[in-house]
Amino acid sequence: MLRSQKLQQQGKYRQACRCLYMAALQRLNDTGTAVHQPSRTDGEYLQLIEQLPQPAPYETLIKIHQQLYFGNREASASTFEPTFRSSGFND
Numbered sequence: 001m002l003r004s005q006k007l008q009q010q011g012k013y014r015q016a017c018r019c020l021y022m023a024a025l026q027r028l029n030d031t032g033t034a035v036h037q038p039s040r041t042d043g044e045y046l047q048l049i050e051q052l053p054q055p056a057p058y059e060t061l062i063k064i065h066q067q068l069y070f071g072n073r074e075a076s077a078s079t080f081e082p083t084f085r086s087s088g089f090n091d
Contacts, residue, residue: 001020001023001087003019004016004017004019004020004023004084004087005084007019008077008080008084013075013076013077013079013080014068014075016075016080016083016084017064017065017068017075017079017080017083018065018068018069020061020083020084020087021061021062021064021065021083023087024057024058024061024062024087025045028045028048028049028058033048033049033051033052034048034049042062042063042065042066045058045062046059046062049062056086057086057087057088058086060082060083060086061083061086061087064079064082064083064086
């Protein structure tokens, strides 16, 4: 989380969002919700998180990741803020 904030302060919003995404995947792995598999796709993660009581924060992170890395969306402060809020790391 600190790394993503540092990247955000440097204006590296794409990398900051990716850092939050990776931290969320690590959390899913650590809780046993979605054990890490390098070949797992964002679509597969979306299916796995459906079982969670509150999947929306993860859905937001994953969908923003898809847009940034596969949809040619530009990252900006307005992209980072909802990603950061969804991550739950700001609690």
